[in-house]
Amino acid sequence: MEKLRVSAVSYTNTKPFLYGLEHSNVLDKLELSLDIPADCAQKLIDDKADVGLIPVAALLRLPYYEIIGDYCIGATGAVNSVFIFSDVPVQQISTICLDPQSRTSNNLARILMKKYWNIDPVILQEGEADAQVLIGDRTFGRKQEFNYAYDLAEEWMNFTGLPFAFAVWTANKPVNEQLKAELNKALAYGVDHRVDLLKTMDKRADFDIDDYLLHKIDYVFDDKKHQALNLYLEFLKEIDHSLISAV
Numbered sequence: 537m538e539k540l541r542v543s544a545v546s547y548t549n550t551k552p553f554l555y556g557l558e559h560s561n562v563l564d565k566l567e568l569s570l571d572i573p574a575d576c577a578q579k580l581i582d583d584k585a586d587v588g589l590i591p592v593a594a595l596l597r598l599p600y601y602e603i604i605g606d607y608c609i610g611a612t613g614a615v616n617s618v619f620i621f622s623d624v625p626v627q628q629i630s631t632i633c634l635d636p637q638s639r640t641s642n643n644l645a646r647i648l649m650k651k652y653w654n655i656d657p658v659i660l661q662e663g664e665a666d667a668q669v670l671i672g673d674r675t676f677g678r679k680q681e682f683n684y685a686y687d688l689a690e691e692w693m694n695f696t697g698l699p700f701a702f703a704v705w706t707a708n709k710p711v712n713e714q715l716k717a718e719l720n721k722a723l724a725y726g727v728d729h730r731v732d733l734l735k736t737m738d739k740r741a742d743f744d745i746d747d748y749l750l751h752k753i754d755y756v757f758d759d760k761k762h763q764a765l766n767l768y769l770e771f772l773k774e775i776d777h778s779l780i781s782a783v
C-alpha cells in the first residue's frame with residue numbers, strides 16, 4: 537500500500553504529536569516530513585503531501601480540504617510563541633516585518649492591526665522596521681529584548697473572547713477512515729503523555745518548556761476553536777478582498 541505523505545511542523549509545539557506517532561503502529565504507514573509551517577502549507581497546496589499540520593490561513597488556498605481529527609496547535613489566551621515584538625507601543629508602529637515561516641500569524645497580525653488596533657503600518661518583506669511578527673522556537677527567551685511584546689493569541693482573545701487555532705490536521709483529498717482513526721489515536725496518545733515526553737526533553741534556563749507544552753499550547757480542537765477558525769477565515773477574506781479592490 538502507498539504510504540500517506542504527511543507534513544508536520546518542525547517546531548517544539550509539535551513534539552507531543554511526534555511522540556504519539558513514534559509510540560504507535562501508524563508511523564509505518566506514513567511518509568513523514570517535518571517542515572516549517574509555510575512549507576507544510578505549500579506541500580498540501582502543491583499536492584506534495586496528502587495530510588499536513590497546516591497553518592489555518594492556507595485552508596483558503598486548497599480547492600478541497602477536510603480537517604481531520606480532534607487536535608490542533610491552539611491556545612486559550614497567551615500562547616507565548618507568537619508575537620509582535622516592537623520598539624514602540626502598538627499605536628505608534630508605522631512599519632512592520634512579517635515572518636516568512638508563518639502563514640496564520642502574519643495574517644492574524646494583519647487582522648488585529650486593521651480591526652482591533654485600527655492601525656495601518658507599512659508591511660515590509662525584509663529590512664529594518666519598528667516591529668516584527670515572529671513565531672515558534674525562534675521566539676523562546678527573546679521577549680526581554682524588546683520594549684513591547686504583544687502575544688497574538690492573547691490579543692485575539694481580548695478582541696473576540698475566543699481561543700485560537702493556528703494549525704489544524706488537514707487532508708487535501710479523502711483519506712481512508714480507518715487510517716484517519718489510527719492517526720487521531722496516535723495524536724491523542726502524544727497529547728495525553730506530554731509529561732512523559734517532557735522528561736526526555738532538554739530544559740532551557742530562558743524558557744519554560746513544561747509550561748509551554750502543558751499550559752500554553754492547547755491541543756484540543758473543540759467547538760470554540762472551530763468557531764474561532766471560521767471567524768478568522770471570514771476576517772481574512774474581508775482583508776484580502778479590500779487589498780484586491782484597493783489595487
Ligand SMILES: C=C(O[C@@H]1C=C(C(=O)O)C=C[C@H]1O)C(=O)O
Nearest residue numbers: 573591617638639640641672702
Ligand atoms: C503557536 C504557534 O503556532 C504556529 C503558527 C503557525 C503560523 O503562524 O503559520 C503555523 C503553525 C504553528 O506552528 C507557533 O509556531 O509558535
